Amino acid sequence: AQKVTQAQTEISVVEKEDVTLDCVYETRDTTYYLFWYKQPPSGELVFLIRRNSFDEQNEISGRYSWNFQKSTSSFNFTITASQVVDSAVYFCALSNTSGSRLTFGEGTQLTVNP
Amino acid sequence: DAGVTQSPTHLIKTRGQHVTLRCSPISGHKSVSWYQQVLGQGPQFIFQYYEKEERGRGNFPDRFSARQFPNYSSELNVNALLLGDSALYLCASSLRGRLGYEQYFGPGTRLTVT
Numbered sequence: 001a002q003k004v005t006q007a008q009t010e011i012s013v014v015e016k017e018d019v020t021l022d023c024v025y026e027t028r029d030t031t032y033y034l035f036w037y038k039q040p041p042s043g044e045l046v047f048l049i050r051r052n053s054f055d056e057q058n059e060i061s062g063r064y065s066w067n068f069q070k071s072t073s074s075f076n077f078t079i080t081a082s083q084v085v086d087s088a089v090y091f092c093a094l095s096n097t098s099g100s101r102l103t104f105g106e107g108t109q110l111t112v113n114p
Numbered sequence: 115d116a117g118v119t120q121s122p123t124h125l126i127k128t129r130g131q132h133v134t135l136r137c138s139p140i141s142g143h144k145s146v147s148w149y150q151q152v153l154g155q156g157p158q159f160i161f162q163y164y165e166k167e168e169r170g171r172g173n174f175p176d177r178f179s180a181r182q183f184p185n186y187s188s189e190l191n192v193n194a195l196l197l198g199d200s201a202l203y204l205c206a207s208s209l210r211g212r213l214g215y216e217q218y219f220g221p222g223t224r225l226t227v228t
Binding site: 004035037042043044045046047050091093101102103104105106107 | 147149155156157158159162170172202204206216217218219220221222224
């Protein structure tokens, strides 16, 4: 069985602070994919990144960066110099190669205050 | 290009009724998945269809059914509605049905059962 745990239910920061969202996953598969999605108040899930289990290279995209550590089964997401528009619920998700079924964590509500 | 579209946006039904939700994938995408998101939780996988065939089913009762049409659009049907079926129903499309292709989500249909 697959499982994704996002231990931080809510995080509140002040604008321009850096913030890291934690994600820990469980799977018996050797090949799998990890994702991050953003869900603003409008409700639509916005795709942010996909990472496969063979690629542990960290990735940076503008103010966003992701740290994938297979040894600790973690795929953490950092927002640098946070902005009010970053306020949303962020979901970490896991899938295996037998299908594109996504297993989501419970999400982290990020609030960035001006 | 248009993203994933879903209809209707909102729906109010009474217990015991039946509901049909519709989804049109991104042009060129052949896989459609359905998720249920109860307030405050992460999305839960219901079905995946690829090339008009069911490729995956989540842990939902037989009251839930779906199908995919030749143009790759999809319908989710729920019979004998219960109060607990109140949720945001999300449709996602992807290019393929496997190999961890990223899924792009529609805005969802918010179903309220009274």
